[in-house]
Amino acid sequence: MSKSLFKFCTSDEYNNEKKKIALITGANKGIGYNIAKYFSRNGITVIGTSTSLQGVKKINKTLKNVGHGVILNINQTKKIKKTINYIYKKYGIIDILINNASIHSDNLLLKMLPKEWDNVIKTNLSSLFYLCKYVICNMMKQRYGRIITISSIIGTTGNIGQINYSTTKSGIIGFNKTLALEVAPFGITANVVSPGVIDTGMTKKLNSEQKKNFLSKIPLKRFGKAQDISNVVFFLSSHQASYITGQTIHVNGGMYFN
Numbered sequence: 001m002s003k004s005l006f007k008f009c010t011s012d013e014y015n016n017e018k019k020k021i022a023l024i025t026g027a028n029k030g031i032g033y034n035i036a037k038y039f040s041r042n043g044i045t046v047i048g049t050s051t052s053l054q055g056v057k058k059i060n061k062t063l064k065n066v067g068h069g070v071i072l073n074i075n076q077t078k079k080i081k082k083t084i085n086y087i088y089k090k091y092g093i094i095d096i097l098i099n100n101a102s103i104h105s106d107n108l109l110l111k112m113l114p115k116e117w118d119n120v121i122k123t124n125l126s127s128l129f130y131l132c133k134y135v136i137c138n139m140m141k142q143r144y145g146r147i148i149t150i151s152s153i154i155g156t157t158g159n160i161g162q163i164n165y166s167t168t169k170s171g172i173i174g175f176n177k178t179l180a181l182e183v184a185p186f187g188i189t190a191n192v193v194s195p196g197v198i199d200t201g202m203t204k205k206l207n208s209e210q211k212k213n214f215l216s217k218i219p220l221k222r223f224g225k226a227q228d229i230s231n232v233v234f235f236l237s238s239h240q241a242s243y244i245t246g247q248t249i250h251v252n253g254g255m256y257f258n
């Protein structure tokens with residue numbers, strides 16, 4: 001970048017020149033894996049988390065030398081802090097945080113066990129508190145950052161048998177709105193991507209009747225691909241999206257409009 005151009009650049013434009021470091025949770029399969037692969041193919045250094053060594057090996061093989069995998073169970077608060085500190089030591093900064101990891105444990109409210117409720121709330125929602133809290137303090141110092149959290153169409157429509165999951169997925173949207181307001185003065189954006197039905201391990205469990213039922217509700221007449229989500233996440237992580245914050249982007253083939 002020439003000196004004169006530098007003079008007129010905002011800090012955001014200046015940061016556009018720098019190779020970015022992204023932390024992606026749940027990067028060993030499904031949507032998180034696709035995001036990790038896509039980011040690394042597009043010049044972003046990725047640290048992808050997995051709960052198992054096998055998953056870390058898979059991430060390492062895919063990322064080659066543009067990042068690596070780390071073991072992290074987002075239910076373990078102390079491990080979140082330790083992992084983030086490790087990344088700071090190794091790379092100095094986390095520019096992009098993708099909160100992707102999530103579970104579901106379905107049951108009707110009447111039958112749901114407290115542990116089914118607690119586990120989903122802790123994994124899908126409470127983890128955000130720690131991940132975002134530890135990441136933003138350094139993002140604030142560099143006055144730049146991108147946070148993208150993956151919600152779900154179930155967070156806006158609800159779904160019988162998924163009261164715990166839908167609570168976390170709508171909670172993410174509220175969390176993000178306040179987060180976006182608090183970090184905006186520091187050049188950090190925070191957005192949510194809300195997928196519809198995406199062809200991953202999660203949806204492979206559906207039987208043919210359930211698949212037919214879902215397809216009949218999708219105006220674009222197909223399930224989404226993980227890449228459909230990665231495209232939007234990548235855009236929100238980029239300089240092109242520097243004026244978008246606090247938003248929820250629905251990627252669902254027309255299944256639900258805001």
Ligand SMILES: NC(=O)c1ccc[n+]([C@@H]2O[C@H](COP(=O)([O-])OP(=O)(O)OC[C@H]3O[C@@H](n4cnc5c(N)ncnc54)[C@H](O)[C@@H]3O)[C@@H](O)[C@H]2O)c1
Nearest residue numbers: 026030031073074100101102150152195197198200201202
């Ligand atoms: N697939 C869909 O149709 C769909 C639809 C809407 C939203 N989503 C959302 O997209 C995201 C990715 O979903 P997916 O379909 O790829 O699911 P997936 O089950 O294929 O992957 C989930 C990932 O989360 C990780 N994970 C689970 N528990 C964890 C824990 N305690 N600590 C750390 N990591 C943990 C898993 O290891 C895995 O990498 C999730 O947030 C999900 O809610 C998916």
